[in-house]
Amino acid sequence: MDESTVRETAQSHGDAVVAGDFAAAGTVLTAGSSAAVPAIMKALPRPLIKAEVDAVEPQGDGFVALIRYSGEAESVVIASTWADVDGAAKIVALEVR
Numbered sequence: 001m002d003e004s005t006v007r008e009t010a011q012s013h014g015d016a017v018v019a020g021d022f023a024a025a026g027t028v029l030t031a032g033s034s035a036a037v038p039a040i041m042k043a044l045p046r047p048l049i050k051a052e053v054d055a056v057e058p059q060g061d062g063f064v065a066l067i068r069y070s071g072e073a074e075s076v077v078i079a080s081t082w083a084d085v086d087g088a089a090k091i092v093a094l095e096v097r
Helices: 003-019 022-028 037-043
Strands: 050-059 062-070 075-085 088-096
Touching: 003 022, 003 050, 003 062, 003 075, 003 088, 022 088, 037 075, 037 088
Parallel strands: none
Antiparallel strands: 050 062, 062 075, 075 088
């Protein structure tokens, strides 16, 4: 897993959230990160218009992707911590920044 893989996967995840395709968005979540999803969803602007990966920063053995979710009048940044899980980039933690 490298920075470009995380950036691409994080952007695909963000695009799926904006599209309302939660089945696709959920494919990169681990059981541990899924518990944070209800709080994250409440923090997102409505309606969602766009997701953009602002940054991907190394952290330990993984990366933190900062995804900016934008609505008509506001935006919120979600920090997603990514790790290699069974050979795939997966979200292991989520928080509102």
